[in-house]
Structures are given as structure tokens and as C-alpha cells.
Amino acid sequence: MLFRPYRPYYLGKKQLPFTPGLIPKNQERLAKRIADTIMGSLLTPEELQNLARRLLKTERVQGAILWLLQLGLDQVQADKEQKTAKILGGILRDLLGQSMPRLLKVLARREDFLETQLNQIFDQVLLEFQLTEDQASKLSDWLLQVVLPPDVVRQALIDFLTDRNIQIIDEGFREKASGTYWVVANLFGLRNSLTRLRTFCLDEREASNTRIAELILSLAVKQRLREWLQNLSLQNLPVSTVRQLRKTMRDSVRLYVQNRGAEVLQGLSKSIDWENIATIVLSRLRNSAVVNASLETVSQELALVLERYLERDLESIVAQAIPILDIDQVIIDRVKATSAADLEGAIQGIVRSELQAIVNLGGILGFVIGSFQSISFLLR
Numbered sequence: 101m102l103f104r105p106y107r108p109y110y111l112g113k114k115q116l117p118f119t120p121g122l123i124p125k126n127q128e129r130l131a132k133r134i135a136d137t138i139m140g141s142l143l144t145p146e147e148l149q150n151l152a153r154r155l156l157k158t159e160r161v162q163g164a165i166l167w168l169l170q171l172g173l174d175q176v177q178a179d180k181e182q183k184t185a186k187i188l189g190g191i192l193r194d195l196l197g198q199s200m201p202r203l204l205k206v207l208a209r210r211e212d213f214l215e216t217q218l219n220q221i222f223d224q225v226l227l228e229f230q231l232t233e234d235q236a237s238k239l240s241d242w243l244l245q246v247v248l249p250p251d252v253v254r255q256a257l258i259d260f261l262t263d264r265n266i267q268i269i270d271e272g273f274r275e276k277a278s279g280t281y282w283v284v285a286n287l288f289g290l291r292n293s294l295t296r297l298r299t300f301c302l303d304e305r306e307a308s309n310t311r312i313a314e315l316i317l318s319l320a321v322k323q324r325l326r327e328w329l330q331n332l333s334l335q336n337l338p339v340s341t342v343r344q345l346r347k348t349m350r351d352s353v354r355l356y357v358q359n360r361g362a363e364v365l366q367g368l369s370k371s372i373d374w375e376n377i378a379t380i381v382l383s384r385l386r387n388s389a390v391v392n393a394s395l396e397t398v399s400q401e402l403a404l405v406l407e408r409y410l411e412r413d414l415e416s417i418v419a420q421a422i423p424i425l426d427i428d429q430v431i432i433d434r435v436k437a438t439s440a441a442d443l444e445g446a447i448q449g450i451v452r453s454e455l456q457a458i459v460n461l462g463g464i465l466g467f468v469i470g471s472f473q474s475i476s477f478l479l480r
Contacts, residue, residue: 103447106440123447124440131435135428143427149418156410158403166399188381189374197369201362208358218350226349227334227342236330240322250312254301261298266291 102122109119123130207213231239270291301308316322334342410417435443 103440103444120440123443127440127443128432128436131432134435135431138431139428145415145418145422148422149415152410152418156406158407161406162399162403165402166395169395169399185375185378188378189376192378193369193372193374196372197366201365204357204361204365208354208361213354213357215350218353219346222346222349230333231329233326233330236326239329240325243325244316244322250309250316251305253312254305254308258298258301261294261301266294266298269294 101118103124104121105119106124107120108125109116273290334345337345438446
């Protein structure tokens with residue numbers, strides 16, 4: 101009568117009593133009582149917190165995070181449509197083309213913008229920079245062949261030796277010369293010589309270029325220029341001059357970044373193929389031994405962070421999770437969805453396995469009491 105019949109029987113339109121059995125008839129109420137019992141006595145918030153602590157031990161959390169990181173890395177490796185590369189490329193494009201220019205424009209207004217970094221570059225790079233012998237030789241060759249070839253020197257002489265400049269040089273030589281030079285300056289002067297030099301440079305172009313080249317070679321201008329470049333260093337300047345140069349460089353960089361830094365970064369961002377860069381970065385990450393070796397360290401650090409967070413807020417998290425999980429309703433729905441036959445089998449199984457001792461004890465007590473009663477009747 102507890103379980104059977106499983107369904108109600110009718111005589112006409114009237115339901116027969118004791119159909120269905122007691123438990124199938126009150127299965128919904130039984131489900132509610134089971135849920136209330138479990139949630140009120142077994143799965144209390146304190147027990148759920150203890151369960152969460154056991155589940156979220158550092159070792160388990162670290163293993164789960166490591167699995168997720170490895171899964172994410174495998175997903176990146178298996179990404180044939182390059183979705184990850186497109187996303188990363190968009191992030192890099194926005195970072196360099198939009199966010200960085202605005203940030204630089206704001207930071208460049210500060211007086212101490214990149215002060216430490218620029219000072220370090222100046223002190224460790226520019227201040228100690230000095231050309232090697234080979235570099236000085238190549239630079240001197242470039243200066244003499246490209247910047248100051250004979251034809252350029254000739255044209256510079258022509259432009260310099262104007263009538264006014266010749267007159268100024270001649271008059272100055274006459275006024276300031278003394279002794280033997282005074283006699284030469286006042287008798288011969290420099291006007292005629294300088295005028296003839298200019299005329300020669302104008303009329304005899306090839307010849308003057310040849311003469312200038314010979315003079316450069318005979319005067320060893322290349323060797324002197326190479327030695328001068330090799331000995332050129334900011335360390336030879338006075339300390340005050342070096343400090344002023346450092347401040348000037350810092351101010352120039354800050355002013356340039358403030359005025360044109362955003363424009364330069366935006367132009368640079370437009371000229372870069374960010375998807376290709378992202379593909380290269382991801383390919384490097386996939387094959388990087390450092391990344392693979394650091395996954396365990398990263399997962400451990402994240403697990404420790406999560407552990408500290410749970411120690412502080414586990415109670416409130418569980419309190420918020422209980423209504424979301426709706427465990428009591430899950431129990432009710434599960435019991436209600438169980439058929440009467442399955443419910444009977446489950447209860448009978450529990451009774452047979454766990455309560456058989458009570459049945460045996462009842463039989464023994466009945467036999468003993470019956471024996472005493474029989475003996476009592478015989479004695480009477």
C-alpha cells in the first residue's frame with residue numbers, strides 16, 4: 101500500500117481508495133520534504149562552504165587553471181581561420197594608433213616626461229659615443245665625396261668671394277697688418293689676388309676642380325678629418341655645456357612628442373600590417389619554450405590569488421550562489437520526475453541493505469516474547 105498501485109484506478113468516474121499507493125500519491129509533497137530536509141540539515145550554507153573549500157584547494161585550482169591555459173594555447177595553435185590573430189591585430193592597432201597617441205599627448209605636457217629615460221640614453225649612449233677608426237674613415241670619405249666634393253668647394257668659393265667680401269678682406273688686411281705684412285698689404289693688397297681666384301674658378305671650371313682636389317690630397321684633408329671625427333666626443337666638452345645639451349635634447353623630444361607624436365604614431369600604425377605582426381607573435385608564442393615553462397608558474401600564482409580572494413569572500417559568494425543554483429528545486433524536480441517503480445526500487449533497496457537488522461531484531465524479539473508467553477501459559 102505504500103507503493104502500489106502506481107496509478108489511480110477508477111470505478112466509473114469515481115477513484116478507488118488507496119489508489120495509487122501512498123508514496124506515488126504524495127510524490128510531490130515527498131519531493132518537497134526531501135528537498136527541505138537536505139537543504140535544512142545536510143546542504144546547509146556552512147556545509148556548502150566547507151565543500152567549496154575542499155573543492156577549491158590550491159592544488160586543484162592550480163591544476164584547473166593550468167588545464168585551461170594549455171587548452172587555450174592548443175586552441176590558438178589549432179586556429180585555422182586566424183581569428184585570434186585578427187583579434188590581437190585589432191588590439192595592437194587600437195593600442196598604437198588610438199590609445200598611445202592620446203596618452204602620449206597628455207603625458208608630454210608634464211615637465212618630467214621621460215626625464216629619467218632620456219637622461220639615461222644621453223649619459224650611456226650619446227655621452228660615451230665615439231666613432232671607431234673604420235667609421236671615421238668611411239664618414240670622412242662620404243663628406244669629401246658627397247658633401248664637399250671639389251665642385252661644391254669651388255662653387256662655395258665663388259659665392260663667398262663677392263666684391264663686397266673681397267673689399268672687406270682687403271681693407272681689414274691693410275688695417276691690421278704690421279711689419280713686413282703691412283708693406284705687402286699696402287703695396288700689393290689682396291683684392292687683385294682674390295679677384296683673380298674668383299675669375300679662375302668661374303672661367304676654368306675643370307682646372308679649378310682639379311687644383312682643389314690636388315690641394316685636398318696634398319694637405320691630407322681626409323686624414324685630418326678622420327682624426328677629428330675619431331676624437332670627436334661629448335666628454336671633451338665642459339660639464340656645464342654637457343648639462344645644457346642634455347636639457348636641450350630632453351626639451352626637444354618632449355616638445356616634438358607633444359606636437360607631432362600622435363601624428364607620427366598614427367601614421368606608423370596605418371603603415372603596419374597588424375594581422376601579420378599578430379600572426380608572427382602568436383607563432384612565436386606557440387613555439388616558445390619560455391611560455392610553455394611559465395604556464396605552471398602562472399597557474400600557481402593565479403591559484404594563490406584566487407585562494408586569498410576566497411578566504412575573504414567565500415561566505416558571500418556561497419550565499420549568492422545558493423539562490424542561483426536553486427538546489428532545492430533541482431531536488432524537487434528530480435524526485436517528481438522519478439517514476440513510482442524506480443522510487444519503490446530505491447526505497448526498498450535502502451530498506452533491504454540498511455534496515456534488515458531491524459527486521460531481524462524484530463523477529464528475534466517476537467520469538468523470545470512468544471516463548472515466554474507459552475511458558476507462562478503452561479505454568480498456569
